[in-house]
Amino acid sequence: LRDMFIQESINMLMSNLNKTRPKKKPEENERILQAEQTIEKLSDEDREMVQNYIDNFTDLFAANEPYLYQHGFIDGIRTMNFLAKL
Numbered sequence: 001l002r003d004m005f006i007q008e009s010i011n012m013l014m015s016n017l018n019k020t021r022p023k024k025k026p027e028e029n030e031r032i033l034q035a036e037q038t039i040e041k042l043s044d045e046d047r048e049m050v051q052n053y054i055d056n057f058t059d060l061f062a063a064n065e066p067y068l069y070q071h072g073f074i075d076g077i078r079t080m081n082f083l084a085k086l
Contacts, residue, residue, distance in 0.1 A: 006072075009071075009072070009075055010068060010072075013067065013068060013071050014064070014068075017064065017067060
């Protein structure tokens with residue numbers, strides 16, 4: 001039951017976060033597809049280099065985790081306050 005509450009809280013937070021992000025345009029999806037096709041044509045060494053670049057880039061923009069931790073902490077305080085009132 002606890003896991004269900006936690007997962008639902010994460011789902012609600014992600015939904016709120018996604019509402020504030022701009023929607024992807026069809027052109028962006030097409031560019032992503034073209035990039036994936038181009039990467040597939042590269043040599044193994046070049047593909048590894050591109051993958052390392054993508055991994056580093058992804059790490060820099062991983063903004064979801066701090067948002068979720070912050071709100072998880074707030075949820076924990078709310079839960080403790082609620083249980084203290086019982």
